[in-house]
Amino acid sequence: MSRPSRKDAVSTPNWMNDGRLHFGVGIEDTFVPQERVGARGIDEYALTQHYEHWREDLSLAAEAGAEYLRWGIPWYLVERKPGEFDWRWIDQVAEHSRSLGLRIVVDLMHYGTPLWLENQFLNASYPERVASYARAVAERYAGTWDDFTPLNEPAINAEYCGERGIWPPYLSGQDGWVKIMMALARGMVRTQQEILAVNPAARIVSVDAGFRWEGDDLPLPRELMEERRFLSLDLTMGRVDDAHALHGYLTGHGVTETELEWFRANAVVPDVIGVNYYPGFTTVRYVDGAILPVEAGTLGLRDLLTLHVDRYGLPVAVTETSRGGSVESRVEWLEQSVAEIESLRADGLPVVGYTWFPFFTLVDWLYRHDLKTPDEWFIHMGLVDLERGPDRVLARRKTMAFDRFQAVTAAGS
Template sequence: MSDTPWYRDDRLLYGVGIEDTFIPQEKPGHRKLDEYELTQHYARWREDLELVAESGAEFLRWGVPWYLVEPRPGEFDWSWTDQVAARMRELGIRCVVDLMHYGTPLWLENSFLNASYPERVASYGRAVAERYRDVWTDYTPLNEPVVNAEWCGQNGSWPPYLTGQDGFVKMVLQLARGMVRTQQEIAAVHPGATFVHVDAGFLFDGDTSPLPRDLLEERRFVALDLITGRVGGESPIRPYLEEHGVTDADLEWFRENAVTPDVVGVNYYPHFSTGQVDDGVWTPVDAGTRGLRALLEAYADRYDAPIIVTETSLVGTPAEKIAWLRDSAAELGAMRAEGRDIVGYTWFPFFTMVDWLYRFDQTTPDDWFMEFGLVDLRRGGDQGLERVRNEAFDVFHELARGARG
């Protein structure tokens, strides 16, 4: 077996991802949001994995539902994940495991704000790595920390329902501590593990408010800068963090416990990753491949690490998806030809997802279907969700197989 990391195969690797947001907490006006439940992945996971294998994808971003796997503190139920992991091994699917793709167990009081959160999530991550070390070697400690901090800490939409810049900073500090401790604990039991840290890339077009544009440009990197120990005395983000309670001791802890991603994952959606903020309201601006290139260059220059596009797709017709597939893949090819260390491309989500706004409504999941995928979901008379490939599936297969030579 080669000692060369899988992402150093000297070509662009193609993968897909299954949307795995889990927000189990409910309250009046806020219902449970579990994408696996809403898309029937819990019941149809075998078919879903077979479709992944048939697509030609060389890796899969897939998440563990923490709130179900650890229903009580320190007690684990592996009955479902054991089956999924075994089938992934049979199919030869490399899984980049999303350990935390939003949402905490119901028993964790105040969710991410709980004082024990960093150790709780690290303990869970260690347990997963110990149990599946023979099949899973690649981990994302936490997906999109800045988006997580916005929804949970700035906008008050998800637990623990904090608001404002003070809430954002409190959340991002907790999330970053959890990311560090999770990587440390996994590395302790699986020294050969690969860590793919995934951030949501945002580009800001025009003037912004209530925060100035230069601060927003820095804030998008805040979690990765914290976990890698980059926030020091001269950091432009430091005054903002200190204004909202971050201390010298906090920053020193991150510097002393700095972790390094093996790969930096960047998520980019052409229809809404670029936009203008006005009074806290985000207005999307379609930036196409121009935005994709600008974002990847920003992360590559800042972190000097291999870059994977860990999410990209769009809601549209199959023809529109095919156009984006070809255009975005060609842009990555051009960047690689220029010497940029771009190593992977992920179509995410692989099939239809349910809009997060479903949580705040009382209509059916079907009313909130978003057709991002290479595979569409169609409700049958038995209420089952049939998996139907669209034309973009074949084009993805063509690109993935072509990349293998």
């Protein structure tokens, strides 16, 4: 069967289940706009000048051969006041993506909430606020954008906002982790419900970070850490009952049986489970309290994808992967990881997507905590490198990895 044209592919239903491996890229879109002493706001689109170069960036993604783009809406800018939406820029992006035949997997929530939402995820109205925003997006762009991620990496959110107190609302410990995860999961359920209420043809791509650990010197019991990485899916899919491995952990931190019953009564199922995996730092080892990255290569990738398929029986996609360092190392990982995915597919594992993320240079989140310039926190992991000129403009420079990705996608078609 011949591959559909780009413009036809945008509106083809059930593209995730057509038997092919689909290639995409993603633009880093972390938004943590809240500031406080010692913590600057983060808006990756501003730091990388995507707001100025968005048209070029989308065009480059299409030129690279990407069928889809993971791209996020800056909720805090679109809804500056509760219930008042400014779609002017988003309308332009939607139109350009359609003209390119580039499918957008809309990243509705990539960490940050609007500035007016007091206590962020702990606000009692958060689940309904995020669902209302998602409904507005899905309704306005139905037929142009029909693929959605309700919330990117809930486990990272729970860690940064609830366990380690790095991002607002700055909770800490296991009690904080549980409180944030419960709020996020409820928002994810309500988001999916509201999207499908206004666009029944919409497809849901859940996305969470992969977590792996080596060694026995862990801060929590291994079983707890291994089960926590699946909790957002287990909650939203209504799988947490009194027999669940984390039932006692949750109730011990204040979760009621009524809350768990709500999830079972409102269970939602994604179309695809997205796994974010980085060979150089998804796997870690704890040494004297320090977290040290461990190189895991394709073994870690195979492990995480297989675990998710075995647990849920749903199609999976690699929704983020890349490698920092030299362009040569990026090309090597691209070839190794794609070959591993093809091997898994040949063995019958339903892997339907491969996403190089980020598409271009990002600014390390540590930028938030000092006064260095964005350039001093650049991490070059993309197919395109950012290079600041004397006019302060960040030029987009295609690398050898861009050319290789282009060749891989062409062969895959």
